[in-house]
Structures are given as structure tokens and as C-alpha cells.
Amino acid sequence: EAAQQIDYRVQLFTARDDADELDAVTDMLATSDLDGFLLTGTHHGDPRTAWLALRDVPFVTFGRPWGAVARHSWVDVDGATGTRAAVAHLAERGHRRIGFIGWPHSSGTGEDRRAGFRAGMADAGLPVSPEWEVAVNNRVAHGREGAARLAALPDAPTALVCASDSLA
Numbered sequence: 001e002a003a004q005q006i007d008y009r010v011q012l013f014t015a016r017d018d019a020d021e022l023d024a025v026t027d028m029l030a031t032s033d034l035d036g037f038l039l040t041g042t043h044h045g046d047p048r049t050a051w052l053a054l055r056d057v058p059f060v061t062f063g064r065p066w067g068a069v070a071r072h073s074w075v076d077v078d079g080a081t082g083t084r085a086a087v088a089h090l091a092e093r094g095h096r097r098i099g100f101i102g103w104p105h106s107s108g109t110g111e112d113r114r115a116g117f118r119a120g121m122a123d124a125g126l127p128v129s130p131e132w133e134v135a136v137n138n139r140v141a142h143g144r145e146g147a148a149r150l151a152a153l154p155d156a157p158t159a160l161v162c163a164s165d166s167l168a
Helices: 018-031 047-054 079-092 108-123 140-151
Strands: 037-040 059-062 073-075 098-102 133-135 159-162
Touching: 018 047, 037 047, 047 059, 079 098, 079 108, 079 159, 098 108, 098 140, 108 133, 133 140, 140 159
Parallel strands: 037 059, 059 073, 098 133, 098 159
Antiparallel strands: none
């Protein structure tokens, strides 16, 4: 509604992968009068940002540049600070065995949140036990399976920090 009030239109589209998205962007640039793009879900080595920058196409991202020099505006969730705060919350309530249910190590966002978890544990002077960390796909059922694995440990965590609401 805000865009429409200043004579802009927002067009949404989805793509299977980065290459499919760049094909769609190429078609739109050739056939439409577009002012810019908002990319979502950036990742390490994301080819879309370099492609758009090389062609001087205006864009912003919901997702960080992931180590690349940012030549565009971006906004992202600070997952490391969030998981660090979650650990502090649990530690303040007396939990000393805190587990983590996260995503596979190939996820930049997941690694960011895992780093926050570990930093929070260090801040609280708590050990990080490798057996108290599980990596699963971002599905409710997988979160349930990860929690069951942790609960079955002889010295099970008394609290969990999860990388996403789906896992929680």
C-alpha cells in the first residue's frame, strides 16, 4: 500500500534456485520497467548480488552479504545475539546443561546462531558438550527427533536453545 501511494508497484515471484531466479530477473529487466529488486534469503557465495551489482541494477537484500564486501543495503536478523540471549536467559534461571538444536553446518544462518549459542555458554561459564548439540533439517518433525535424542542422553540437557521456531 505504501509503494502504491508513491506510484510504485511491487511484483513478487519465486524461483527454484539462484540460477532460475537470475533467469527470471533477466527476463523481467528485458521486458518490464523495473526500478529495483529486493532479494531474500542470501547465502555464502550468493551469485545474485554480484550479478545485479555488475549490471548496476538497484537492489537491497533481506539477508547479509556473508563475508562479501557489501555494496548494497541489507537487513538481517542477528541470530547470534538472539541465541546468546536465550542461553543467558536459561543460565539466569539455573540451567547448567543447555542443549542446542540447529541446522546442518552448511547453513550460514545456522552457523551464526550456533556461534551465538557457544558464545552464550562461554559467557555463562558453562561447558559446551558436543553431544548436547544436534544438527537437523528445519522441520518440526526433525526438531522433535533432535529433542528426543537429547532427552535420551544419560546426562540430558535441562533446557534447549533452537535455531528456529520450527525446530522449537
